[in-house]
């Protein structure tokens with residue numbers, strides 16, 4: 001795997017509305033405009049993305065996506081497969097850096113701080129923005145080591161007891177502690193799929209991130225394990241900013257407060273979840289949530 | 295499908311389909327049977343070849359691990375050993391003078407006609423047989439006289455005493471007793487004179503000659519004037535030095551290059567070129583590496599000829615591509631999800647590689663290493679070009695001393711003109727070399743399972 005620093009192009013540093021930038025990039029005829037519906041009582045914005053485009057080699061996968069992600073809420077990304085949900089999610093903690101040939105342009109800010117600033121250290125960024133992947137991917141090490149790894153490399157624990165406390169608390173927050181407390185020193189890969197995914201969530205929580213990104217965290221799990229994770233996400237919402245990609249509209253409806261609908265690399269519509277599922281403003285959103293395509 | 299659906303028109307339209315499926319099923323089953331037969335046949339043929347090879351080698355080589363020894367009573371006859379008593383430390387003598395006196399004494403001891411002593415002890419065993427001094431000398435290995443001399447130097451009190459000693463029989467006796475020469479050949483075409491053949495048979499029957507485990511094979515170097523005492527130790531040490539050099543040089547350099555190329559290097563024209571070249575190097579015939587070694591290490595850097603140092607460097611060069619390619623393959627086999635997990639947590643690229651990727655690839659890297667080293671140990675051709683086929687009778691003390699190597703020793707023995715004797719000995723050397731390989735593989739398996747258990 002190769003290491004390519006992405007070329008960061010700030011096409012539009014000012015916070016102009018998305019539509020104005022569409023006219024500025026004349027190469028592609030774009031006649032779209034994201035339909036936005038604000039929350040009835042506005043939340044504080046944690047992550048601000050402006051005109052984010054992503055290219056895989058010559059192929060553009062994402063077109064000028066602009067979105068604000070609110071604090072202490074769950075934002076769901078929905079859309080047919082291949083529409084760029086994962087791609088956009090990966091932009092938020094610069095995991096696209098690790099993909100060969102991927103190039104990101106536009107602006108993304110966390111609390112007003114540019115994530116693609118060349119002076120910014122991605123290591124620090126990823127400690128602040130954690131990620132949970134589609135397929136549970138615990139390290140082939142013990143349960144304890146899985147959770148302890150993050151705090152250890154970031155030097156978060158002052159002592160051994162400190163570290164043990166972090167591990168226990170993280171496992172508790174991920175509602176996994178009771179199931180594994182007798183076998184903390186057995187390998188994490190021996191757990192069931194749902195437990196593995198909660199272990200991955202505990203691992204992400206252990207470094208106390210500000211934002212947690214989840215890419216279809218339940219797609220490899222059975223309904224009971226899915227229900228547990230959804231419950232967990234709902235609990236975590238009180239303390240974290242959460243972004244979840246899901247292909248299940250029911251799941252988006254159950255766990256999220258805001259929903260963003262992507263289609264063909266374009267952010268079509270975003271708004272409060274309830275409104276998105278009852279009275280979407282866009283026809284394409286309507287078609288998708290009623291199952292007419294996808 | 296429900297019963298009613300079966301009787302519906304749609305299902306009856308499916309019945310020709312069904313017979314078609316059945317026909318194709320038969321075809322597929324036959325194809326599968328055929329393929330399984332081919333598979334079993336080729337495995338059988340392969341195993342047959344291996345078994346044939348191993349049984350021939352074992353059949354031929356195992357007897358060479360036992361050599362005849364003659365048990366005789368040796369008398370340290372003062373009439374033959376006419377030397378002064380061993381000098382002892384005098385108070386008025388300087389240490390240097392004592393040493394000189396000692397050396398002088400030892401030279402005199404060496405001048406003693408030890409062959410005569412051996413001859414007398416053999417004659418004593420068979421007083422009734424008419425034989426010449428030459429006949430007797432044919433029985434016992436040439437260098438046994440030095441053993442008697444060393445015994446005497448060690449313990450001068452033996453003078454006048456008679457001690458039972460097992461003397462190593464000569465290579466020709468070995469050949470005669472084992473039937474490696476046609477015993478019905480005419481006397482003038484035999485390697486042993488008539489009397490010696492007779493004595494050998496007689497001693498073997500009454501137990502004075504017995505087959506003893508051939509420890510000289512493991513404790514001696516090659517020998518020409520006393521083939522019965524030719525051993526593998528020199529070649530083994532030469533191979534050991536080269537193995538150490540390969541492990542110390544090729545393995546770390548190869549693994550580090552593989553890690554860098556696979557995990558850190560940017561993908562561009564230069565790294566592509568390097569990759570193509572590494573793959574090509576792996577396919578270069580080993581003798582070319584020998585030429586390179588002769589040109590670079592011997593002619594340019596003036597490393598000594600026939601030294602394990604030069605051999606080890608050549609073998610390292612040869613092993614490097616194997617190690618790099620195999621290590622890269624095992625790095626590439628690591629699922630990307632593992633890297634993502636670590637990177638997503640904020641591990642740096644180096645931490646990701648060293649904390650997560652490498653530990654799961656240890657078994658693969660280890661296997662690659664051992665295969666590379668085993669390959670290097672068995673290599674002959676490049677060593678011939680840097681003079682490691684020299685006839686060396688001293689043990690290499692350092693990697694810069696002259697030495698040969700196990701496979702080269704096999705090559706040399708196979709070409710020895712005393713074929714009757716050296717053919718079994720060659721097979722024995724092959725068994726030793728194969729055992730070294732098997733031991734290496736066993737180590738690989740043990741280490742591998744240990745790493746896997748820990749992971």
Ligand SMILES: Nc1ncnc2c1ncn2[C@@H]1O[C@H](COP(=O)(O)OP(=O)(O)O)[C@@H](O)[C@H]1O
Pocket residue numbers: 056061079080081082083084085086087088099
């Ligand atoms: N690593 C990659 N290299 C090239 N193209 C990619 C890569 N990852 C995703 N894509 C392309 O980008 C588009 C969006 O993919 P993705 O973000 O994975 O969609 P989603 O998660 O919504 O299913 C797809 O057309 C996909 O083929």
Ligand SMILES: [Mg+2]
Pocket residue numbers: 085086087215
């Ligand atoms: Mg996806």
